[in-house]
Every structure is written in structure tokens, then in C-alpha cells.
Amino acid sequence: MFKGVQLDKISSKHLYIQLYSQLKSLIEKGEVKTHTKLPSIRKFAEELGVNNVTVVNAYNLLAEEEIVYKKVGSGTFVAPKVEFKEDIYLDEEVYIDEDTKFIEERKESGQEGIINFATAAPTPDLFPISPFKRLINKVLERDGGYAFGYQKSQGYLALRKSISKYINRYQIEADVNEIQIISGAQQGIDILAKTFLDYGDTVFVEQPTYPGAISVFKSRNANITEIPINQNGIDLKLLESELKKEKPKFIYLMPNFQNPTGYSYSQEKKERILELAQKYDLLIIEDDCLSDLNYGESNNMALKAMDEDERVIYIKSFSKIFMPGLRLAFLIIPECHFNDILLSKYMSDIFTDGLIQRVLDLYFREELWEKQLNKLKETYQQRYQIMITVLNEYLPQECDFVAPEGGLNIWLELPQGLTANELYDKAFAAGINIAPGTVFYHNQPQTNKVRLSIAAVTEREIKEGIKKLGDVINKELSNSNQDWDNRWMPLV
């Protein structure tokens, strides 16, 4: 019933407006019935030969006029002629064009009950809402308008003090002067890129790594050298041979429960890295978002805790282990970089929200942090154990992974011949969302790795989802084995 939709690409009228008008007309004429599902964004965009965003915009416009409604995890549907429904204001899934390589929820795409192994961010049911609400009111009572006034660019002093204490539990000594409050870890990466990277400079990163970092470095026109990471950390021989060739402005590392692999550096490797840093005058950016979630006995000490030589800038986010909406993280900075980084922060957004800084400060002082962390660890550890069990049970032997000792991610190696992007599409059709490995590489259109996260799935979903994923992989394998005979038959 949507076959009649035709867009005129030469017209001066925006494509999304054209699409919106035609859909609106179809619905108003009654040619599409109430509660009918609109085509998924991806398919519709493909059929129409337009960018996904065009369809998203048209659907948003229809939703805006309440001609359609969205159902989280299900798709977009023709609305009955109803009153204003406040629910739609909760419908806040992220959408980013796939070209940008960011992993986002693909809830819009119209599958019932998608099981989401793609996102590494916790879900609202785990947030400590009621203590937070109490503390917000306490801050407003105590500080009034000061909570909404201009704040120090470096961050609220009392919070920096609380963070200094908190981080001390992880053997990191940082006084308040060394702490810079930022609006999330992504801003931290952006600020450091602004501070250190000029056109044509080189940075080293782990391979694979966090795509939000790659994007920022690329946007500063940096040359990106990828150094493979193994089960116990970055490949030191390759690192040193690259250091001999060229001095990078910095190296960006995640030594504990790395994203996406979940791998952690051995203690020895951490020491060696710091030695190399001294030998080659190397600045290290250590991104630590998950080291709190240690389920084993491993020593997941931060490089920063071992940094006697002021070579490490440390980024710590609260998004992944607390509430992503907070937009709050911090840097620990060696003194020689104080001024430059403060200026970059200033240029980025002048300062971070004062209200949330004050609330988080009280949250630490009332020792609620540890309580929340324990609760999260318990939940995640349980999910994690189930995850490992069902991965071993349901996935074919040709799949491989290293069970990390903490964190939220598992880096799954698919059988040779099955690419991440293929599996991504097939899994999605089966109601499973995964993060294809390709997004974690700077230049690699294909890989047979995928990232599976346990942040946003229930225990039931883990069992059900991995079983389905196993079925999909097995089916692909048997197809590809059939193909194999034809395609890979030796010529002699």
C-alpha cells in the first residue's frame, strides 16, 4: 500500500516533506488503516533511494502531528484520531545515520521485541532515581539560584574533592587541582583532541577501539595508527616499532575491560607501556569507563595509579556504570597541561551543568555511590555468568571468545567466512541487535568480530537472544558450507 509513494528528487521541495505529505494524504484518505505499521526506515529508504534520515524526518513530522505513533522496539504505526498522548514524550531512542558508524538502538526498524546486545549503556530500571530526586531537592534548597549560575570551567570544587576521595580507593592520587570536570567522556576525548591535535598529527589507538574516539581524531584531520590488541593488551612489539618510526601526539588506550573487546592489560604490560612512554616521551590517554565492574580477582589497576612520571591523562565516565543521562565525567591531568585543557573545555561548552555536579557531590558524600555500584555489579555479574554459559551452550564451536573478568562486553569471533555485517543483518531480522565489529576499526570494511553487551538485556533475554543468535549462525554456517564446496574448491 506504500508502493505508490514517489519522490521527485529534482523538485525544490525537501524530500522528507514530499514523503511526509504523501504518507499523510494516504492515511487521511483512509488508504492505510489505523494501527498499520509503516515500512521500516531502512527498507523504505532503500526502496525510495533516499537517505535513512529523510524517512526518519518524515516519520517524525507525522508523529509530531500525531498522525502516526511510535512504539519502542516495534516501529511506527498509523495513529487513531486520538487526544494528546503523553507517552510519546518518553519515546527517546537515539537515531544516527549508519554512515556515521555509531552504534545506536535500531528500535525504529519495526521488529517486535528486539533483544538488544548492541548497546553498552544501562537501562532506566537500574538507575537510582529516588535518592537522586531527594538530592536534587536538597541542592535546590541549599544553593538556590547558585546551582543555575555560571560555574567554574574546571568544575565544582566540592565535587572535585569528592572525586579525589573516590578515586583514591582505586590507588589513584589526584588532588582537586588535577581534576577537570567534563560533560561526559565523549567531550573528554573531544577536548583532548582540541588540545593536542593539529592538522596532520598522528595518534595511536588500539585496534579495535571506541568509534567515538576515531571520529573525533578524524575530524581533527589526524593520522590514525591502529595497533592490535590481544587478550592481555596491546601488541608491545608493534607499538615500539611504530614509536621508532613516528612520535604520535598521544596514544589512546583502554587498559581495563577494553571497549569493544573486554580484554584487560596484564600488570606487566601496563608497566612496560609506562616504560615505553618514558623512553619515547609518549603521552597516554587512558579511558576508563568500566574498571569498577570487576567480577574476578584480576588486578585491574589503572595506568594512572602507576603513573609516576605524569605521562597519563585519565578519563573516567559515569555513564556506563551509573546513568548515561548525567553527562558528567572527569579528567585527571598532569599539571603541565592544566591551562591548555581548561581553555579547550571553555571553548567546548564553558562549563558543565552546576546542578548535576552538586547532586553528584552529595551522592558521593552520602556514600550512595558504593551502594549503587554493588547493586549494579551484582546485576551485571549475574547477567555475565548467564551470558558465558549460554554462549558456550548455544553457539557453534567455530565461534570463539575470551571470557573477560569484568565489564559489559564480549568480543565474539565468528567462523571464517561469516562477516560481522552479514550476521548483523541476519540477526536483526531474527530480532537480535548486535554491534558489528566493523564500526570499531578505522579502516576495515570487513571483519568477523561482533560485540555483545549485557547492559540492556534481562537474564531471560540473554538466554533467548543467544539461542536465537546461535540458530542464525548455525544456519549461515550450513549455507556457507554448501557454498564452500562451490566457491573454495581447490583448483588443483
Add this chain to the structure above:
Amino acid sequence: MFKGVQLDKISSKHLYIQLYSQLKSLIEKGEVKTHTKLPSIRKFAEELGVNNVTVVNAYNLLAEEEIVYKKVGSGTFVAPKVEFKEDIYLDEEVYIDEDTKFIEERKESGQEGIINFATAAPTPDLFPISPFKRLINKVLERDGGYAFGYQKSQGYLALRKSISKYINRYQIEADVNEIQIISGAQQGIDILAKTFLDYGDTVFVEQPTYPGAISVFKSRNANITEIPINQNGIDLKLLESELKKEKPKFIYLMPNFQNPTGYSYSQEKKERILELAQKYDLLIIEDDCLSDLNYGESNNMALKAMDEDERVIYIKSFSKIFMPGLRLAFLIIPECHFNDILLSKYMSDIFTDGLIQRVLDLYFREELWEKQLNKLKETYQQRYQIMITVLNEYLPQECDFVAPEGGLNIWLELPQGLTANELYDKAFAAGINIAPGTVFYHNQPQTNKVRLSIAAVTEREIKEGIKKLGDVINKELSNSNQDWDNRWMPLV
């Protein structure tokens, strides 16, 4: 009593740690008495031959250990051995090294009762705290954890809807798809620079202009062409002659109540700018933070309202007319730039705080915005009228200014021979903080212009402060007249 302090610049021990230790020791030995004022940061840094930040850091460290306390507007004092005082957590003035050219409060510098004409940000007494508190609780009740979950990078749909309605009152038509929520206007400038500026690209700006924009463009290694602004807007002849020489990536303009001058473009000039934009295929970035504060009858229409050709990207901040702590602003973007700007937003901080977006949405829906704006306008207009009266009364005739029809700033031209930086120092010594004109230029070490703002001064302070400023200028004038005879006597 601080003469004995000596820093060893060759030592491996940080300078600020050295300073901190010596001061701590002096205080603990009782050589400096309780409630003694420590030297002002600036002077002390000069005496010690170190960067201001070194002193700031040492003082912060002392404050951290509650060895000293800070008094807003007064300075840093030796603390009595007391219990924890919660007051110090309100002590949140910004400090940025002067080299960075940002105008900040100079409260630390140890003057009693400084009158602050330097900041253009409103003070907490004007904030609508109690309705905001009510709305925060309403949102937490309604949305729970969703307010702290991941949000759309483009922004909360309901807020974009409210903004679309709000902006329509200013004759700007923008549907929700064209609106991008950002974490303050500064982030908007940063995002647009990320999107459009590559190494060596050219941007045009007004001269003088907002220093936060200059810094961002410089940090992207852009060439900055400054085009003078007159009482009725940018110099069109110069603009066109520059356009003939080189096509900039964009031009950054503030057509209404420009910062720092307060000047507004005539309607005719606005139309001409848009014609030039079409003729030379020019992208305009229109930064509008003050057009709401119109005290006269002037037509302060936004360029965006007249933009039929999709050449204008509009930035609107709520900081200056509402609460600076909100870290919330928005862009209106022509469709062709949707994707690129969304990616830049993603790279900057992924998304803007979801709680505050929801609260601001309700603030608009409950029609509290207009009430607050009217209250602010009334307060500011009254201050403004007093300001104009006392400027005419107390400043010597050799001073010149154009009384703008709205906004918060007055651009004062000093008598020839008196530089802004000289006056800045002398005024500060007399207890008056002003913004020296030099910070608003890209490359101009001297100017005889200063910016005076009425955002953070009471009516009493305006009268008292401008009287004092008049005295300072008169004194300088009579000195410089005496000098004149010696220094500028014609040689023939």
C-alpha cells in the same frame, strides 16, 4: 609577611606545591594571623614571577584543606581552625588565565565590593528557582529513569516542539526537524566550526565580536577576516570587497544587540546581507542571545526570519536571558546540513542533559517563559535607563557611546590617548570591573573601547560604579593632558 616566599623554578617539585607548602607553613607557625588577607593572585604571581594559575592552584589547595577561605568579591583569607563550613561550596566564581582572553569575574583579586560591569550574565537573584524546582519534580514523577537515560542527539522531541512554537513568535518558522538542541551557544559555535572549518579555511566575523567564537575559529586553524561593524551593522562595502577576494566557509554575525557593541543592523542592511549571501553563495551563522531584550520600538527581526534561501544557521542561547547554568541552547539548521551537524553534536558530547530538556519543555508549555522574560525586561530596562542617565552625567564629554535599543551591553569609546587596558587596571584598583575592548578583537593589542554590562549590577551599583569610573577617567585625562605637552609636542 609574604616576602619570605621563594620558589625554586629548577626544582622538580611543582611550583604551586612549593607555594602551597610555604604558605601552609607560614600559617601553621602562626606567622600569618587568622583572617589575614592573602596577596591578590595577580600581584602575587607578578612578584613571584609565575603564572597566575600557579597562585590560584596553591590557594585552591589551601582552601581544599580549609587552611584558607575565600570570600566572594573580597579575596582569600587565613581561616580560623573551624569545622566544615558549607558556605565555601557556594564559592563558584570562574577563573581563567588572562592569556586566554576570556572575560571572567576577577573577584579573587581581593577588592572589597567590586562592582561588576564586566559580565553579561544574569545573577542568581533573577532566576525563577521555585517554578523550576516544581517542574523538576514533575518531570521526575512523570518520566522517572527516562530523564537520565540516553537521549536523542538531536534533542528531546517535545522540547523541540515547544521551541518551534516559541520561535514562531519571532516570525521564525522552524519545524522540529530543523531544530538541534545543544549544550549552550558556545557548544553551538564549536559544533559549527567542527562541521564547516578545515585547516586554513577562512571565516568572516564582525569586528569587534564575541571572543569565545574567535578562540574556536583559531583552534580550527581558520583564517579570520574581521569586518568592522558600525552603529547600524556591518560595513557592507568592506564585506562585499572581501567576498570578491575570497569565499569564506561562513560569516559569523550578531545582527541584534551585538556583543560587545549593542549595535543592531538596520532592516535594510539585513536585507542586503541576505542578497549578498545569495550572490556570493555565503553561509551565515546568526548568533542571537539578546534579541528578546528589546526596550525600544526597533524592529529586531532575526535574519533567520527573513531567510527564504536557507542560507542562515541560527544559534539561540537561553543563558543570557534566563539561567546560564542551564547549558541549553538550540540551532535552526537548513536541511542540507542536518547530517553533518548531527554528527558534530554526537562527537562533542553525544547528547544534551535529558532532565533539563524536559524541564525546559514544561517551562514553555506552562507559559512561564513569557512571565519570566517580562520580569527580566522590566528589571534590565530600568537598569539600562539609569545606566544611560549616569553615563551622560558622570563621564567626561570626551567619552562617546551609542545608546542601544536593547540588550545588556554598552560599548564605550574612551578619549584618545586612554587605552582600554589602562582603564581596566585603574578602574579595577578603584573597585570597578569592566571588559576591556581588546578581548573582542582578533588581532589588536590596543583599543580605546570598553564594554559595560548591566547584567550583574544593581541600580545602586550602577550609579555608584559609573560615578567612580567617571572619576577614574577624569583623573587619567588630566594626567594625560599633562603628559601630552611633553610627549606629543610637535618637533617643528
